[in-house]
Amino acid sequence: DVTKNLLYEYQDVQEQLDSRITFGQKVADEVARFGGSWTFILSFIAFMGIWMALNVIQPFGISFDKYPFILLNLALSTLAAVQAPLIMMSQNRASDYDRLQARNDYHVNKQSKEEIRFLHEKIDHLVQQDQSDLLTIQKLQTEMIMAVSQQVEKMSDDIRMMKEKGLEREIHGDESN
Template structure:
């Protein structure tokens, strides 16, 4: 069964509506809010691996990590060139350090890519939430317009009736 909302507002039949549009129309009919904490809702669907990837990317992309890692590199270079001139663990050109850095990059890169994929998912999720809220707002605005139009028409009918009565009383 087609309702005025589906036909007039969305220009679609009830069968053509997607789940998001059906949800918005149902909530509009029930006069309930559509907006929720989208970030919390998105994170509720995250598993342990997703949360871990986000956390690692957050730490790995922070100034604290960059400065600490730079400090570690300086410490490693000083330790192996100045302090341990005779029995250096990793003498210049720091082959072992190079291996460690390569392994870190090999592990960190896919984790950061996973986090970027999740950010893209989050952006799509937020866009869908924005669409729902905008659609509900549009439906509410159209409903208000319809109420105002009906009220104006009612007043016009009453005014016409009063004018007709005045004319009739003048003729008598």
């Protein structure tokens, strides 16, 4: 039951974050996800290579961005200027998620600590109850040992007395003969 509650609370963090997400945040997450991938890097290198090749070779006799590729430079600067804030927005969302997760972890740990404390109390109670039962058993065993010891002592006295009587009979029997 506790595990189910902990799992529900964990899912609740993601649901909490997803319920407040805006369109701009979704876009920022997707830009950051794509911008930080090998697909983006390789496609961007290919795009720049094609751009430069078209402008240097001029296959159709048209050159829209001659060397030193000022338009490409402007496009790269614009891309960097737009992409950087979007990535920072995505990182802020990740930071919000981390804060929510940390808060949730704190509450889960607090709840777990309370459950562990409760189990310790139960175990302590059982140990005390066992100690009380063990003391009662030990007292009964001591009483039984004392009773057996008294019986052995009485039997020993009886045997000693019987031996003494037997010796007296032998002595008296020898005197009569």
